[in-house]
Amino acid sequence: MPLDLLQGTLDMLILQTLQWGPQHGYAIGQTIRARSSEALKVETGSLYPALHRLEKQGWVKAEWDVTDANQRAKFYRLTAAGKKQLLQERDRWTQLVAAIGGVLSPDNAKG
């Protein structure tokens, strides 16, 4: 049973995926799925709008290229601004997880 992505986390996951090198849309979806051990399933109906939004904001840059299997595909590459954005989003995520963790921790539940 795949989990639903939390609102706003898709952008971060895409940026994170692209940190390991330029990727096309299909591979980004597959990578997120594989690295989450099939728990996270990215809907294409969300993936492509997100990619185009990130491109518009200047965090990724798109170029047509050819894959290893000789398939023409559109590759997305992280820009400098994108890297900065990723760091920010990771920070915010860490804070969020810590905060939520604090709320949910058994100590707190007793106290």
Add this chain to the structure above:
Amino acid sequence: MDAAGGRHRWGPQPRQRERVIAMRLIEWLTRRHREDDLQDEIRAHMSMAIADRVRDGEDPEVARLAALKEFGNVTLTRERTRHTWAGAWRLWLLDFGHDVRYSFRLLRRSPGYTLVVLTVLALGIGANISIFRMFRPLALAPIPGVENSARLGVLVAETTAGRITPLSHPDFRDLVRTQDSFSGIAGTSMESYSLGLGSGGERIWAEVVTGNYFQLLGVHAQLGRTLQPSDDVTPGGHPVIVLSDGLWQRSFGGDRGVIGRTVRVSGYPLTVVGVAEPGFHGSVVSMDVEAFAPIMMLPQLERRDDLSSRLVPALWGLGRLKPGVTMNAAATQAAVLFGRLSELHPTGDVSQRATVIPMWRSPFGAQTYLLPAVVLLGAMGVLVLLIVCANVSNLVLVRGLSRRGEIAARLALGASRPRVLRLLVIESLALALPGALAGLLASEGLGFLMSLSSSNAGGAAGRTFIDASIDGLVVAFAVILSCGCALVFGLLPAFRVSRVDLASIMRDDLSPRTSTSGYTRNALVIAQVAVSLVLLVGAGLVLRSLESARRANPGFDANRVASLSLDLQSGGYDDARGQAFFASALDAIRADADVESATLATNTPMSLVPGRARDFEIEGYAPRPNEDLRFLYNIIATDYFGTLRIQLLSGRDFTTADDGSSRRVAIVNETLARRFWDGPQNAVGKRLRFPHGEWMVVAGVVRDVKYLRLDEEPRPFVYLPYRQIPLAPMFVHVRSRSEVAAAIPRLRARIQSLDANLPILDARPLREQTELGMSILQIAASVLAVIGVVAALLAALGTYGMVSYSARQSEHEIGIRVAVGANRADVVRQFLVRGLRLGAVGTVVGVVGAAALSRALVSLLYGVSATDLVSFSSASAAVMIVVGLASLIPAWRASRTDPIVALRHR
């Protein structure tokens, strides 16, 4: 920084705005490219997904289907991605343009439907536009050619009985000097005067105005000058006149040399100093005022001193309120100031106060008697519009149902409900806006409007002008009205249609056999039948009123009576010579073998507009405080009652002996005699007089007639002999033995043989004058009849549509029934009954509605009760017959269904 660097390609440090423009341009130019790019991107995604699966050992075809399924809704993905490209408004606009194009394409594809809807809209919207075009000049723009004329305040006197009259000239000047509610007030009064002499003479409307009149209204001269404050100084000292554009064109052929020429107005020579700009028709609603003279010339034009007396009502004021001052505040101030004036100059006439009323309430013009009729028409218009909306709703609904498949497909492909609703509303608008245009054209073609605006409803002198032209305001009204209609007729079906259950429709081969919206459609048909019945009842009531008005006895007999209007003062006569001329004219006319009798009168009966009226004192009668003893009176010659066949109840008629040298006498009507002296028998010998005047002895009592209108209440009335009263313009009434139309030229000739220079301003059968009194009824009857018939046709169309739709839906079932041997008559009966049942319910609802609403018509009705059985039953019968016919045709067609075709169809 990369992205910013990329933008730098377009120029070294371009300024922000230029960069934005460049970006937009590039975006627009590359839009197509981007669309293809996205398409390629998705295709690449797909082929990689398939390749992965094939590599894992799946069959290529199975892999393709699985990849497609995994990808999900391609259209939706593309749509959402596209949304990230542009700003929200641009996107909305793009979608909007797309919807508009789609709508027009759809309408083009079904021209029959489009034509029917447009015709229905054109009728409904056209009728309302026509009514609005009458309403605007009466209430919104009362003075054509003048900005913001509806906001002018009218400064007048008001009696305690609530009657509005002009102010006296001295009172007006004092009020204007002391008030501070208005930034400016101009005075005016309207009179009908003769222009020119002899057979070339004609009667025109003229305004006699203060010097600031043109300045206050903001009207300029196209030639020469307008009247100035310098024309407003010395009584009798400014013999000048300004012509209207219409009079200048008509009587002077647009000759620029007219300036400086002398024209005779009411016989008095005035010099033309200017021509007002075209489009200005004076300040009196519905009257075409063609000449403007300074108020200082009133004594010369009226031949009596109207300027210095505080007793003579002479003029009313038109004023622009200062910013922040309300009409009520101005009225209060006027009343206070007038109260002080009355203390300063006691006249004994204390039953008046000054007040300020808005233009639409001013009795000087047609607004007060036309507005109620127009408002009533407006109510009718709204009813018609309801039918139109119901009708179009029905059409849209029926069509919408047949489009359920398409809409289901749209929803299935991921279109949101608001998006589908928007498409349906835009489709309605695509109908409504051409509908507004068609309505404007239809309104232009509706003849009744023209008959209203050009009818001679003004008594003796008949030039009227109502600016019913189409301007921006009318167009805006049409557009707003049609958009409103579109929302009503578009949204109702749109909500129904877009609420579809996807699964059931997709399963049901995209066209459901059973429809759940039968209730809505039936209700729409019932509403149409009911409303058209209300309108037909209204038309019936007014038609029957007209009929009984034609049969009614007004108390006099106008048949075979000719009426000629003479103005001796303009011909240069004084009192003595004038009376001598009238006497010899009567002798000459009575000598004609064809003439049965002849007489003179200053007023015609049933004149619509109140003529002469003055306060009277009754000897021995102490009026209650504020009792209105202002009565209409007529100045007549001998044999008036014989000529008009008015019955003498007691006493005697005037004789030639009742002249300036004998005792002053009067004849009163029955109502006056009953009110003060217990009836006709006691009245003879009693006395009455004008305030401070000589006593007049009642010589006789005559039966009441209808003095102004057929539907007036009995009112006191006084007749005075013309030889005892100063000379006035008079009508000659002649009863002929032969056809009156043939007698008129002979009568003209006889009078002109006595004085070739005398203007005969008007010569026509008296009947024409008295029938003017019915003109309002006649107009109302024809308008209501037209609207009622249109409504009935629309209801027929609605019924027809409903029955034929349900017949088409049941085609399959009919086919089976006919195939197994059902009687075709049964099929006809089935659908006929379905239509008639709705018609019957609609009729019942309509009768109840008409009974409630017909009370609004009471002021128009004559001799018919508002719940007249004949009108109600004939309207109901008419509606039922129409509904029956409208159901019979599709019912019959349904019974001709070929079972083989019908069964094969599915």
